[in-house]
Amino acid sequence: MIHLEPRKHTSAWTNLRAIMLALLITALLSVLVLFVMSDRPTDAIWQMMTFPWQGRRMEVQWGLVLQQTAYLACIAIGLSVGYRANIWNIGAEGQFAFGSIGAYAAYLILGSPDSAYVFPVLILAGILAGCFWAMIPAFLRVTCNTNELLTSLMLVYVASHFLTYLCIGPLKGDPKAGQAETYPLAESVRATKLISGTELHTGLLILMAAFFLLAAILLFTLLGYRLKVAQHTPRAERFAGFSPKNTVWLSFALSGAMAGLAGAVYLTAETGKLIQAENYLENFGFAAIVIAFLGRLHPLGILLAALLISYVNVGASYIQASLRVDDSVADLIEVVALFAFLGCAVLDNYQVRFTSSRKAVTT
Amino acid sequence: MNPETLLFLSNLLTAAILLATPLLLAALGELVVEKSGVLNLGVEGMMLIGALFGYIAAYNLQTITCLEELIPGFCNKEERVFGFGDYTIALIAAACAGAVLASLFALLTQSLRANHVAVGLGLTILGAGLSNSLGSNFFGVNYTSVQVADHPDVFGQDILVWLSLLAVPLIWYVLQKTRAGLVIRAVGENHDSAYALGYRVTRVRFYCILFGGAMAGLAGAFIVLVHVDWKEGVTVGKGWLALALILFGTWRPLRVLCGAYIFGLLWASELRLDNLFPAWQLEWKTLLTVAPYVFTILVLVIISRNPAMIRRNAPASLGKPFNPPS
Numbered sequence: 001m002i003h004l005e006p007r008k009h010t011s012a013w014t015n016l017r018a019i020m021l022a023l024l025i026t027a028l029l030s031v032l033v034l035f036v037m038s039d040r041p042t043d044a045i046w047q048m049m050t051f052p053w054q055g056r057r058m059e060v061q062w063g064l065v066l067q068q069t070a071y072l073a074c075i076a077i078g079l080s081v082g083y084r085a086n087i088w089n090i091g092a093e094g095q096f097a098f099g100s101i102g103a104y105a106a107y108l109i110l111g112s113p114d115s116a117y118v119f120p121v122l123i124l125a126g127i128l129a130g131c132f133w134a135m136i137p138a139f140l141r142v143t144c145n146t147n148e149l150l151t152s153l154m155l156v157y158v159a160s161h162f163l164t165y166l167c168i169g170p171l172k173g174d175p176k177a178g179q180a181e182t183y184p185l186a187e188s189v190r191a192t193k194l195i196s197g198t199e200l201h202t203g204l205l206i207l208m209a210a211f212f213l214l215a216a217i218l219l220f221t222l223l224g225y226r227l228k229v230a231q232h233t234p235r236a237e238r239f240a241g242f243s244p245k246n247t248v249w250l251s252f253a254l255s256g257a258m259a260g261l262a263g264a265v266y267l268t269a270e271t272g273k274l275i276q277a278e279n280y281l282e283n284f285g286f287a288a289i290v291i292a293f294l295g296r297l298h299p300l301g302i303l304l305a306a307l308l309i310s311y312v313n314v315g316a317s318y319i320q321a322s323l324r325v326d327d328s329v330a331d332l333i334e335v336v337a338l339f340a341f342l343g344c345a346v347l348d349n350y351q352v353r354f355t356s357s358r359k360a361v362t363t
Numbered sequence: 364m365n366p367e368t369l370l371f372l373s374n375l376l377t378a379a380i381l382l383a384t385p386l387l388l389a390a391l392g393e394l395v396v397e398k399s400g401v402l403n404l405g406v407e408g409m410m411l412i413g414a415l416f417g418y419i420a421a422y423n424l425q426t427i428t429c430l431e432e433l434i435p436g437f438c439n440k441e442e443r444v445f446g447f448g449d450y451t452i453a454l455i456a457a458a459c460a461g462a463v464l465a466s467l468f469a470l471l472t473q474s475l476r477a478n479h480v481a482v483g484l485g486l487t488i489l490g491a492g493l494s495n496s497l498g499s500n501f502f503g504v505n506y507t508s509v510q511v512a513d514h515p516d517v518f519g520q521d522i523l524v525w526l527s528l529l530a531v532p533l534i535w536y537v538l539q540k541t542r543a544g545l546v547i548r549a550v551g552e553n554h555d556s557a558y559a560l561g562y563r564v565t566r567v568r569f570y571c572i573l574f575g576g577a578m579a580g581l582a583g584a585f586i587v588l589v590h591v592d593w594k595e596g597v598t599v600g601k602g603w604l605a606l607a608l609i610l611f612g613t614w615r616p617l618r619v620l621c622g623a624y625i626f627g628l629l630w631a632s633e634l635r636l637d638n639l640f641p642a643w644q645l646e647w648k649t650l651l652t653v654a655p656y657v658f659t660i661l662v663l664v665i666i667s668r669n670p671a672m673i674r675r676n677a678p679a680s681l682g683k684p685f686n687p688p689s
Contacts, residue, residue, distance in 0.1 A: 090484060144664045144668045145673075147663060149404070150603065150606060154607075157653060158653045162650070162653070165650045169649070170646075326496045326500065328492045331488060331492030332489070332496065334492075342485070343471050
């Protein structure tokens with residue numbers, strides 16, 4: 001009979017041990033997943049682990065990994081702000097879409113200019129649009145006490161259908177294209193490549209800057225401390241004079257802004273145009289939720305988790321191409337990691353004791 | 364009324380039943396789960412898994428007989444029979460699949476005391492990922508060749524429709540009038556007191572979560588066996604709507620039933636608008652598909668404006684972590 005016993009002392013070492021155990025379980029279960037999913041499991045496992053060194057050009061694969069890491073880390077750290085205070089914004093996907101829509105709208109309102117100076121304006125518009133979309137659940141939560149978890153999720157469906165509507169309706173571009181899409185942005189407006197041959201561009205620098213800025217705020221300022229108080233003892237938050245309503249506003253504004261920023265950068269750097277939702281949205285918003293929890297809502301953890309998940313994602317698309325393994329392998333490994341980490345988190349506060357009989361438990 | 368309107372109305376009602384039944388099934392299961400104080404956000408994932416396994420079972424169980432074979436080995440005209448026993452087995456398969464996924468949730472949240480919200484969201488992603496990968500493994504990427512024969516009817520409706528309607532008074536009775544229901548509610552209202560009284564909080568919750576998973580699996584199976592064919596993400600957010608329905612019904616089975624059918628009717632009429640106005644452009648129809656989600660938000664706003672009603676009916680320790688004193 002297994003029995004959980006509260007720990008008397010917790011230290012960084014016990015936390016680290018739990019994380020190591022979770023990583024080990026993740027690795028073992030991932031191997032199992034690959035064994036089930038592919039015809040040539042040993043090849044699949046080997047290529048999944050070493051895919052950047054498999055092809056002729058390592059920097060391309062690493063570029064893809066770092067590119068995804070930037071997006072995911074940026075959205076996830078925004079979400080972690082609310083999760084610390086038990087405010088559940090799970091609609092980052094919709095805020096991401098609205099960030100892109102906002103950036104494109106700003107581009108059209110400015111009269112489709114062909115100048116590099118417009119780039120920051122588009123980014124700003126994206127941030128504002130993402131923020132606006134996140135404000136809706138926050139407003140409903142604060143004024144009507146509506147469950148923000150459900151409303152933010154419903155707004156993902158609304159946003160993605162709205163994106164598709166824009167692409168086949170008012171903003172319809174080239175009718176000969178295979179998919180519904182708008183006309184592309186002018187080349188000079190788009191983010192410029194940093195290193196030729198890779199996917200790294202200036203937009204990623206903006207994402208990383210935003211990430212480190214928010215990380216610094218969360219780690220070193222009173223605001224971060226306040227959110228920490230809200231996480232651990234909601235009652236103390238009120239006694240200390242912090243308003244729970246303001247926490248709702250703040251966390252939704254920050255997470256919406258980060259997702260909107262990611263959406264705007266995605267538009268200007270990756271696609272250059274809006275595309276119908278199925279082909280445009282890559283589930284960054286949902287993967288970011290997983291990453292926020294994998295990183296235990298800590299900025300450093302989020303960065304590492306984003307790196308891990310991006311590595312798995314890019315690896316999965318690599319073995320999809322080379323070994324025809326379905327790329328939902330990435331989703332499965334992602335969830336395996338999430339469950340392993342959540343399950344092992346119990347070791348932070350509890351010790352597992354094996355007792356011989358049930359009687360021993362009750363005494 | 365002229366026969367045309369009558370036909371239209373009956374079509375509307377049929378469509379409403381098709382849309383309402385999975386919502387009702389999933390919502391009733393989740394209602395029991397929430398009454399025991401657990402918030403399982405993985406309904407969508409469990410529905411998808413149930414849908415896939417129900418579909419695979421049905422596909423394998425149906426009997427295909429060839430009526431006309433012009434070229435040997437190539438069937439021109441075939442007959443597919445899907446009997447009542449086969450249907451039952453497919454449903455059981457779906458319910459079991461949902462319950463297995465739910466047991467994972469129960470293990471993590473109850474035994475390992477993980478965060479309900481995080482595990483629930485993970486369960487949704489897991490259900491979607493697993494059903495997509497297994498689905499494409501099983502049916503190939505192109506699903507068009509897969510056909511499941513028609514489901515058998517009982518009194519003009521699918522058996523699950525009747526079952527879901529029957530489950531409403533049954534769950535009400537069990538929760539309100541029996542000892543088991545009292546224990547479930549006690550555990551949901553105050554797990555510490557229930558534990559002190561000697562009830563096995565974790566075990567009661569475990570069973571409730573399994574029941575919720577089985578119901579979600581059935582809901583998923585209904586969607587693919589009765590309503591539409593299997594495809595990736597076939598549930599289109601119905602699991603989340605079921606969660607919203609419980610709030611709408613303030614944790615009361617009868618109100619959940621009303622909510623599910625109001626919802627089904629509205630959704631069905633939104634779908635019928637396409638037929639009424641064929642001249643409408645595709646872009647407007649796309650915009651109209653957001654109607655169920657916007658409607659859900661509106662309903663949630665209206666319901667939660669009255670906090671007293673929520674407070675009176677909501678299980679007091681819903682989603683709160685349970686740390687038994689040791």
